Amino acid sequence: MAVQLPVAFLQRMEAFLGDQYDDFLVSYDNPRYAGIRVNTLKIGVREFREISPFELRPIPWCDSGFYVDESLRPGKHPYYHAGLYYIQEPSAMAPAEVLDIRPGDRVLDLCAAPGGKSTQIAAKLNGQGILVTNDISAERTKALAKNMELYGVRNAIVLNETPERIARAFPGYFNKILIDAPCSGEGMFRKDEDMARQWERHSIAKCTVMQRDILRTAASLLAPGGRIVYSTCTFAPEENEAQIAAFLEQNPAFELISLPEGRGFSPGRPDWLAMLAEKAQALPEEASVSPSALEGPEADATSRCGRLWPHLIEGEGHFLAVLQHKGETRPVSEEPAGLSAEGRSLGNSPVSRQRRGRNEPVRHPGKKAPNERELADSWRAFASEHLAAIPDGEALWFGGHVYISPVAKERLDGLKTVRPGWYVGTVKNGRFQPGHPLAAALKADEALRVLDLSLADGEAIRYLKGETLEIAESRIRRPAKIGAKGFVLVTVDGFSLGFGKWLDGLLKNEYPAGWRWT
Numbered sequence: 045m046a047v048q049l050p051v052a053f054l055q056r057m058e059a060f061l062g063d064q065y066d067d068f069l070v071s072y073d074n075p076r077y078a079g080i081r082v083n084t085l086k087i088g089v090r091e092f093r094e095i096s097p098f099e100l101r102p103i104p105w106c107d108s109g110f111y112v113d114e115s116l117r118p119g120k121h122p123y124y125h126a127g128l129y130y131i132q133e134p135s136a137m138a139p140a141e142v143l144d145i146r147p148g149d150r151v152l153d154l155c156a157a158p159g160g161k162s163t164q165i166a167a168k169l170n171g172q173g174i175l176v177t178n179d180i181s182a183e184r185t186k187a188l189a190k191n192m193e194l195y196g197v198r199n200a201i202v203l204n205e206t207p208e209r210i211a212r213a214f215p216g217y218f219n220k221i222l223i224d225a226p227c228s229g230e231g232m233f234r235k236d237e238d239m240a241r242q243w244e245r246h247s248i249a250k251c252t253v254m255q256r257d258i259l260r261t262a263a264s265l266l267a268p269g270g271r272i273v274y275s276t277c278t279f280a281p282e283e284n285e286a287q288i289a290a291f292l293e294q295n296p297a298f299e300l301i302s303l304p305e306g307r308g309f310s311p312g313r314p315d316w317l318a319m320l321a322e323k324a325q326a327l328p329e330e331a332s333v334s335p336s337a338l339e340g341p342e343a344d345a346t347s348r349c350g351r352l353w354p355h356l357i358e359g360e361g362h363f364l365a366v367l368q369h370k371g372e373t374r375p376v377s378e379e380p381a382g383l384s385a386e387g388r389s390l391g392n393s394p395v396s397r398q399r400r401g402r403n404e405p406v407r408h409p410g411k412k413a414p415n416e417r418e419l420a421d422s423w424r425a426f427a428s429e430h431l432a433a434i435p436d437g438e439a440l441w442f443g444g445h446v447y448i449s450p451v452a453k454e455r456l457d458g459l460k461t462v463r464p465g466w467y468v469g470t471v472k473n474g475r476f477q478p479g480h481p482l483a484a485a486l487k488a489d490e491a492l493r494v495l496d497l498s499l500a501d502g503e504a505i506r507y508l509k510g511e512t513l514e515i516a517e518s519r520i521r522r523p524a525k526i527g528a529k530g531f532v533l534v535t536v537d538g539f540s541l542g543f544g545k546w547l548d549g550l551l552k553n554e555y556p557a558g559w560r561w562t
């Protein structure tokens with residue numbers, strides 16, 4: 045066996061799996077599966093299949109997901125830099141699928157970094173509604189923010205908060221919540237040997253307490269009639285069915301929804317809860333899973349949860365539960381509690397100055413924020429000179445940058461906000477300087493000046509490496525009467541890569557240094 049599995053883990057699995065154990069064990073001799081998921085914010089699934097550089101085989105539980113040959117290095121292709129697909133472990137594509145996202149939803153991804161499932165949710169929202177994507181790890185939110193930008197997401201807010209603090213700012217606000225919970229990671233041992241080595245450290249007991257707290261808080265963030273999907277990448281029933289049974293016992297307003305058939309999901313294992321109940325102290329007291337939750341009707345209901353097994357499907361181990369609130373849905377107010385119309389306006393109103401979060405003044409204490417008018421004027425002037433239309437949404441000044449946010453700024457006061465919305469640029473000396481995320485989210489027909497590079501002659505890769513390119517004026521596609529000089533949206537086969545600044549036959553490269561092709 046290629047992976048060194050912890051002995052205590054194997055003993056547990058043998059006891060739980062019985063006669064399926066041998067097949068389970070053999071799956072560790074098989075190679076792991078690699079997947080990509082088409083980013084439908086940028087390209088349709090059918091369209092991508094027509095231009096895909098890789099052979100694609102559908103993943104049964106995700107319509108935009110495909111198995112690919114990992115040795116073809118999908119991360120090393122200009123289409124990856126254009127955000128056309130996300131590289132994702134196939135089983136990890138399941139939770140966002142069963143959350144049943146509709147454009148216009150208000151979605152919270154509580155444990156989101158590095159953002160695989162958030163990019164999937166954003167694609168399903170298709171630019172409508174709100175995605176609040178959060179992770180407790182400041183370091184990991186950097187990758188989360190970058191992924192939101194690479195995949196051209198316009199309606200997401202990135203937070204670095206505890207669930208409890210988000211619940212104070214957004215009580216009962218969301219109609220869809222994903223909890224991709226921190227867990228002991230048993231399902232990922234084949235993909236990531238480090239997880240196997242760290243199994244004891246991420247002890248099951250410790251994880252159950254975190255999971256219990258996150259689930260509890262999520263219930264207070266959900267609007268009546270909303271849905272929570274709870275997922276883990278572990279087999280341990282203490283972290284899976286037991287959490288769900290305890291949650292249902294304490295929250296009778298929720299019910300478990302069965303997973304769709306024919307997509308590879310195996311049922312949850314209430315019988316394993318009975319096995320836990322037999323063992324004294326199977327769960328730590330702090331996890332507050334009562335013995336009755338392991339044996340009552342809530343335990344029986346966990347057969348409606350889903351499991352993805354490495355010996356039964358092509359992917360790693362995963363657990364899923366769909367918790368539906370039985371209440372009737374009703375509209376949720378966009379306005380934070382107690383906020384006047386004056387407070388809602390952005391910029392430097394006295395109300396917003398007083399209410400500013402701890403994040404904003406700390407980040408750029410020396411910078412003088414332009415007033416609301418200057419900000420709006422410079423963004424509009426840039427947009428009218430460079431874009432076919434001004435994108436919807438109000439511009440706000442935050443930490444020295446201009447964003448278009450899907451929520452009133454005051455909603456974020458006091459929260460550690462990594463990105464309050466779509467970063468469109470900054471204002472320096474009264475002039476607007478566009479940001480890379482603006483370019484990444486634009487479609488070619490939204491920019492007035494476009495330079496299309498092709499894969500064939502290597503120009504796209506030279507651009508991605510940060511080189512200055514010699515470009516004849518005639519190659520800058522633009523409406524008649526508009527000069528070529530200025531910011532140009534650079535595309536590969538029509539899909540945006542970033543900005544360049546064209547002047548006198550040269551394209552100055554604006555592709556961010558940290559993102560370059562190496």
Ligand SMILES: C[S@@+](CC[C@H](N)C(=O)[O-])C[C@H]1O[C@@H](n2cnc3c(N)ncnc32)[C@H](O)[C@@H]1O
Pocket residue numbers: 136154155156157158159160161162178179180181184205206207224225226227254258
């Ligand atoms: C399984 S990973 C998430 C993977 C992510 N959903 C994706 O698809 O890319 C779990 C994440 O939970 C975060 N986390 C741990 N405890 C948390 C808490 N109390 N609140 C929010 N996030 C937490 C971890 O930092 C980690 O990034």
